[in-house]
Amino acid sequence: MLDAGLCNYVLVSYGHNGRSSDSFLRMMADMGGDDQVFGHFGAASCYALAARRAMHTFRTGPETWKHIAVGQRKWANLNPRAMFQRQPMSLDDYYNSRMTVEPFRLFDNCLISDGGRAYIVTSAERARDLRHPPVLIMGTGQHNPASDLQTADFMTGSTGAKKAAERAFAVAGIGLGDIDACEIYDCFTYTVEITLQDYGFFGPGEGEEWFKGGTIEPGGRMPVNTSGGLLSEAYFMGLTPLTEAVMQLMGRCGERQLGPQTNTRTPQIILCSDNGGILQTHACHILRRA
Template sequence: MLESGFCKYVVISYGHNAVSSDSMTTMLMTLGQDEEAFGHFGATGSYALAAQRAMYEFNTGPETWKHIAVGQRKWANLNPLAMTYNRTMSYDDYMNARWLVEPFRLFDNCLVSDGGRAYIVTSAERARDLKHRPVIIAGLGQHNPADFPQSATFLAGPTGAQIAGEAALRMAGITRDDIDACQIYDCFTYTVEITLQDYGFFKPGEGTDWFQGGTIEPGGSMPVNTSGGQLSEAYFMGLTPITEGVMQLMGRCGERQLGPQTGTKAPENILCSDNGGILQCNTTIILRRA
């Protein structure tokens, strides 16, 4: 649309009063079909089914996921906009939280939020003349395996992230080693693990080792979800990860800004993911500092 001249600027936005209305619950509770007769509802149940299969196939579990929940919370504690800015989380807090749908405890689940996000897409040429330093969309990939959760063969991976990630890196002309940080769609902790695993950051089952020692946290070698993400900042669907990727590359992230002040690499390339359904679709975007 931009290339053809149909439009000059495109606003991509998301807003929801998910806390103060019942619309999110209503949406989630009407996702289901006949499985409701067996007491199976919403997204937590189906992602928990995926996570359980992954526990069986490559021995992941809460010992891996706690690093994701706690790591992202450390970023949120640097972000005044985050819903959990003033609430720290320890590994014990994670482990002692109540079960919702086992193997998921409370902090494996994302937040429900009132609010919104928006970003503007235009041509690189127009962007050069704007007030803020722009961010370039360097690569894009999509893969949508799409099958029903009960018949899906991708619950324990590879999800759409594998092919979408390869396509995005290819378009950007870089390799995984050139990625400085990731903003991963994180409806659940397990979603972060399987997405990073499918991108090839670690082999199946090696996530526990990879996340050890604060890899994704402030000071870590591969910062992930630096706003706190959907688990600890706010849930605005795919807009939570992508807007954070853009803001980081623009250098507008205050106390949580990637670079020397958070003991991380000043980012040139940030990988962002979006995910839909029950791991049924993936979009991967590589953002680059202009």
């Protein structure tokens, strides 16, 4: 639309009182249809079905997911906007959180939040003399293997992430090795694992090895979800990861800013994801510092 001259600025916003009202839970319950007959409700239980099949298909489970939950919480502890800023999480805390819908524990689940996020897209030319340094879109890709859960053969990969990323990287003209950090849609811990796996950071079942040792944490070699993400900052759909990528590239992230102060690379390029349904839609964006 910007390129075609149909508009000069696009405002993308999201706001919700999901925590203080019951609207989010009601929306989830209404999605269920006849699944409710069998006591099946909401998104967590559907992602748990995918995660359980993944545990059967390749090596994964709480041993892998704990690194995601705990690693992201360390970022949230540096973020004054995070709902969990003041609450650290140890590996024991992860294991001791109550089982909700097995194989998920409470800390495998994202938050429900009150609040919102917004960003503005304009032309690179117009952005040049704005007050803050602009962030450029290098590449973007979508792949939506949408179908009903009953016919989903993609729940253990490849999800839409694989083809979406192939397109985004082809447009950007770069490779995985050029990525400094990732902001991944993390409705559940498993979503982070399957997305990074489909992006090619590691092979099926190699996630535990890849995550362990603080890979995604402050000081790690591939920071992931540096605000705390949907798991530990706040749930604003795909805007939580995307706005964090923009703020990091602008250098506006305070204590959690990527670079020398968190013992990480100063980011030039950040990889972002968004996904919808039960791994049924996927968008991948590659952003860079101007």
